[in-house]
Amino acid sequence: MQFSNVNRVEIKKKMQSEPLDLLVIGGGITGAGIALDAATRGMKVAVVEMQDFAAGTSSRSTKLVHGGLRYLKQFEIGVVAEVGKERAIVYENGPHVTTPEWMMLPFYKGGTFGPLTTSIGLKVYDFLAGVKKSERRKMLKPEVAIAREPLLKRTGLKGAGLYVEYKTDDARLTLEVMKKAVEMGAQALNYVKVIGLVYDNNKVVGVRAEDLIDGSVLEIRAKKTVNAAGPWVDTLREMDHSKKGKTLQLTKGIHLVFDGKRFPLKQAIYFDTKDGRMIFAIPRDGKTYVGTTDTVYKGDIAHPKVTVGDRDYVLNAIDFMFPNVNITAKDVESSWAGLRPLIHEEGKSPSEISRRDEIFVSDSSFISIAGGKLTGYRKMAEQIVDEVSKQLYTEDGITFPKAKTKYLPISGGDVGGSEGFKRFVQEKKTEGENLGLTEATSEKLIYRYGSNVDKVFNLYQNGKEKAVREGLDPVIYACLQYAIEYELAYKPVDFFIRRTGAIFFQIDWVREHKDAVTKFMGKVFRWSHEQCEGYKQELEQHIHEAIHPIKEEEY
Secondary structure, rough: OOHHHHHHHHHHHHHHHHEEEEEEEEEOOHHHHHHHHHHHOOEEEEEEEOOOOOOOOOHHOOOEOOOHHHHHHHHHHHHHHHHHHHHHHHHHHHHHHHHHEEEEEEEEOOOOOOOHHHHHHHHHHHHHHOHHHHHEEEEEEEHHHHHHHOOOOOOOOOEEEEEEEEOOOOOHHHHHHHHHHHOOOOEEEEEEEEEEEEEEEEEEEEEEEEEEOOOOEEEEEEEEEEOOOOHHHHHHHOOOOOOOOOOEEEEEEEEEEEEEOOOOOOOOEEOOOOOOOEEEEEEEEEEEEEOOEEEEOOOOOOOOOOOOHHHHHHHHHHHHHOOOOOOOOOHOOOOEEEEEEOOOOOOOOOOEEEEEEEEEEEEOEEEEEEEEEOOHHHHHHHHHHHHHHHHHHHOOOOOOOOOOOOOOOOOOOOHHHHHHHHHHHHHHHHHHHHHHHHHHHHHHHHHHHHHHHHHHHHHHOHHHHHHHHHOOOOOHHHHHHHHHHHHOOOOHHHHHHOOOOOOHHHHHHHHHHHHHHHHHHHHHHHOOHHHHHHHHHHHHHHHHHHHOOOOOHHO
16 A cells, blocks of 8 residues: 555545544654554544654654663652553564664662662563563673673673663654554645644634645644644644643753774663763664763754764763773764653653653643653553543544554564564565575565565565666665655655664765665656755755764854
């Protein structure tokens, strides 16, 4: 089934052709999850996103489906229990985008954690989170910890705990959820900005929105409208004149990326810094990335940037835990900054604020959801759609069933769960090699696209001649064509950031192929010369920002 901006006019017409049961504002993981939950219950649902899907918080996280260990420290027992169990569901429904990763938690003399507190904490965590037997915590002696990760600081090391976290590609997880929602009947469109709410008898009955591609304005009517706009939630509450009581506190987190040869980390590490904050260092695809910071943010919501101070904080943290690496600012290959839309709590520092989600329903029936985490997206969606369902029953006598997403594979996830995926990878690797792909390339495509990899293989096999004519590598052509036809990609930044993650982890590859990709997308979408130049400059700006932090006085 196509999900393409080639059909943009038709998608807009469908959104406006008949009243929806539910309109979702925001195409991050929360909005995608709500759309999927609602569509599977039989609701007529649409999603509008003013940027690209996952362009905000949902592509700028630590890229982990957390089990919630850090909340144990804050005694948020319920959060740990729920988030830990949800993590397993996220994994089983999309094992191609979520992978178990053993995480080491070293403890030092005088540090935040000790042998006893770490052992007890991880054991309680295993119990609360329902961790499977094969992934339960292990305690390591200092010499074993050093053997697993020789780069660790040795002075004062008393041992380490070992537990399982789940790595993910946050943007692709969001896309796979959104694609599944569309497959189940939802309508979804990026680059559509809500510019006003539509009222009838003082109740919100839809939105006025601007298509940021062609400048047209559309009115979309819905029985219920949900504000899942992440960092922009309060902006929309202000539009509804209902921003009262609890408000958002935005905090910024940044990550730095290094070449694996320069920072050859063998083992993912979760460690505390001199000031007691917790930082992750994670090896991934021949790179090592480190973060995150947690600072109150007041700047441009759409474009948070890494500052020199942010960069130096993370570099100092690396130097503290991995002193022999001698990492410097020149070693930073790429970086990203993201915002967390947390619920403000008086007197608490950013790292102490709860990550719980909250639902606000205004007098105009405008429903907003704020806070929460990537891992808990499915439960957040369930709560919101339960609320919508309850209101529709009260007002119109319409009944909808309970949530059906617990055992529903997301797009690309039709592989028989985590166990079936192991067999799937082996079978598809052989198929890829028979097409002339290397084992490494086949595996990369399988983990990126899951059960949708057959479409990519077909595009590769049938598009080699066209790829050469267009000046594209055949593998890049296949991935780009898939992104255009099935993932609503419209701009080069959509492809290089959200569809592939390349701007973070393969920035030289982006530089090499950016012109050919931009030229090809321009032909497909019939861009004017001005559009083509504009989108090219936008990509160049993202590349520049990934490499060059800004000075605080320029912020």
